[in-house]
Amino acid sequence: MLRRSDFIVLSVPLTPETRHIIGAPELRTMKPGARLINVGRGQLVDEEALIRAIDEQRIAGAGLDVTYTEPLPRRAGFGALTM
Secondary structure, three states, rough: OOOOEEEEOOOOOOOOOOOOOOOOHHHHOOOOOOEEOOOHHHHOOOOHHHHHHHOOOOOEEEEEOOOOOOOOOOOHHOOOOOO
16 A cells, blocks of 8 residues: 555554554655655654655655654754755
């Protein structure tokens, strides 16, 4: 599904099984025009891997309703991305 989808939307609870359900391997599988939308929990996505994937244009972007830390801290990784 990751290879074919234009949008991946996460809306699952955080459990030991879903923590980092999207990480570097999954992001490498997504097509370059794909976008990741997370409305579940921040820890579902490996944020550092997501920043790298966007910086390296492996995916087109992400919409994050939730992050590891809220409110979102000012840090180089997210600060360089257009919000």
